[in-house]
Amino acid sequence: MKRILPWIVPVLVLLAWQAAAQAGWIRPQVMPAPSAVAEAAWRLSRSGELWANIEVSAWRALAGFAIGGGIGFAFGMANGLSALSETLTDSTLQMVRNIPHLALIPLVILWFGIDEEAKLFLVALGVFFPIYVNTLHGVRSVDTQLLEMGRAYGMSERALFLRVVLPGALPSIFVGLRYGLGIMWLTLIVAETISASSGIGYMAMNAREFMMVDVVVFSILVYAALGKLADSIARLLERVCLAWNPVYAKG
């Protein structure tokens, strides 16, 4: 019963929507019926168009995330471990952080046109900061008593990093990871909607020109599903990697 209850309201909304559309209360140019969206989904997946576009978008998302997240992780670790590195780069990074990365879109289009680089650059930039900030915070909050214990037991710097610093920073890194995933999709949606010749956002904008509202709505749902999928994977990873932590162990 507990599992069914949360679904009652969404199902009712869907049924009411379908009924209203069939009764002609909602014009199909404004909002297509759920059945029309489902048809569009079927059509697009049969033709292969959907999968091709998902592949393109997913690749952009992951590549941008890997680049931005990788650099953010590296800077976070370096600045957490080395005071010199932090003095050198942290205030610069914090200043750049104040610029909303989406504000750079006109500039990015000037630089890269509407090529892949533009989207990768924006996604990477957006993902960089949450990963950087949370990695840095994670390393800084590693228990100094554990570090002292490790040193007292003769751990090498390498062992200290792998057995104490990294696992200690991991909960915070995961916070950054999940936040970064959210920004990753958001950035990609904006970037693909403004300028692209493939991808889910392109699919939506292209359909808009031909007044295919069902495809537009379906594209939005695809974005939502991809976002949910990415978050679920992150949660799963979190549960596996942080199984030692009673906060995550149950989940």
Next chain:
Amino acid sequence: MNVTVLDRAVARETRVSGAGATATLRGIRKRFGTHEVLQGIDLDIPAGQFVAIVGRSGCGKSTLLRLIAGLDQPSAGRIAVDGQENAWKDVVRLMFQEPRLLPWQRVVANVEVGLTHAESRTERRREAQDVLAQVGLAGRERDWPAVLSGGQKQRVALARALASHPRLLAFDEPLGALDALTRIEMQDLIERVWQEKGFTAIVVTHDVTEAVALADRILVLDGGHVAMDVAVDLPRPRRRGDPQAAAIEGRILDRLLQR
């Protein structure tokens, strides 16, 4: 191959029965800013002795222990363990006030932190399991530290320390946070492993009864000096509530409370 196995066995044997290390402190001073916590400590601790250090809170007990464990450097004076002034850090282990287990490693892996010498993975695992059994935690190898009680966590910390075969084991109020019964169990455990392994033991405690129950010798630290050095020549195992023990305890308490 037989030779290496034999060598290893011999090496372990000497680590175990090579037993206690002596500790020699000469003119040890330690200053934090303008505050001189230790103002000239001279001590000779023979191999295998069980020493308890008592004193008021903030009198420098932890500071002294950290110096002996090599975690801090004295402002002045010299420390030698087994006559060595350097390179004795592997000989000494300090059990901290907190268990300081790695929360993300299972119990057995935490004990393996102390196995810096063991060669193969399987051998490490086997030794860790042996030591866990010695502290009464057989079967808990796969648990996360988070599910253990305070006393069990300290047992794991003890196992980790024992795994490295220390010849001098220092304890900084390791039982301070435990309830009375667990405390007595842990005291018995510490006394037992000390008798079995023969390491030199230095225990800091604020509990004079505990000191009298465990130690061969009690040092009272006050004003940056060793204010009292009392031998406890009572046979083991000691009964709690022994009148001779009570007399010693009374003398030390009088000194601590300046009566």
